[in-house]
Amino acid sequence: MMTNLFRVILLVGVLIYLLFIICLMKKGKLSLKYSLLWFLTGVMLLICVIFPGIIRWATSLIGVYSEVNAIFFVGVCFLLLIILFLTSVASGLSDKVRGLTQTQAMLEKRVRDLEKLVSDLQSKEQ
Numbered sequence: 733m734m735t736n737l738f739r740v741i742l743l744v745g746v747l748i749y750l751l752f753i754i755c756l757m758k759k760g761k762l763s764l765k766y767s768l769l770w771f772l773t774g775v776m777l778l779i780c781v782i783f784p785g786i787i788r789w790a791t792s793l794i795g796v797y798s799e800v801n802a803i804f805f806v807g808v809c810f811l812l813l814i815i816l817f818l819t820s821v822a823s824g825l826s827d828k829v830r831g832l833t834q835t836q837a838m839l840e841k842r843v844r845d846l847e848k849l850v851s852d853l854q855s856k857e858q
Contacts, residue, residue, distance in 0.1 A: 742781045750774040
């Protein structure tokens with residue numbers, strides 16, 4: 733059971749969180765596809781703070797005795813999903829960096845070969 737003071741503190745915290753996400757989006761420090769996930773999470777938290785009956789209903793639906801335990805369980809599951817998602821993004825970026833590095837190395841070799849060819853041609857002309 734949430735007290736009114738705790739609900740007000742949560743409400744202020746969630747509103748600050750949403751404003752922070754919006755500021756990051758405006759400054760371009762958070763891309764749209766990632767900001768949507770965080771923004772939707774904030775909206776879901778806001779709904780749960782405004783209507784605490786949703787938490788009670790969800791807790792009874794999944795068969796957990798304590799609302800706090802259910803909230804921690806959902807929070808840990810959410811964090812695991814975020815970590816999995818970010819790990820997949822990091823893996824994709826690592827593959828792209830490897831490909832770009834290989835391409836850049838091949839281009840550098842071509843430039844060196846062309847520079848050598850040009851200098852050989854210039855030395856033959858002189």
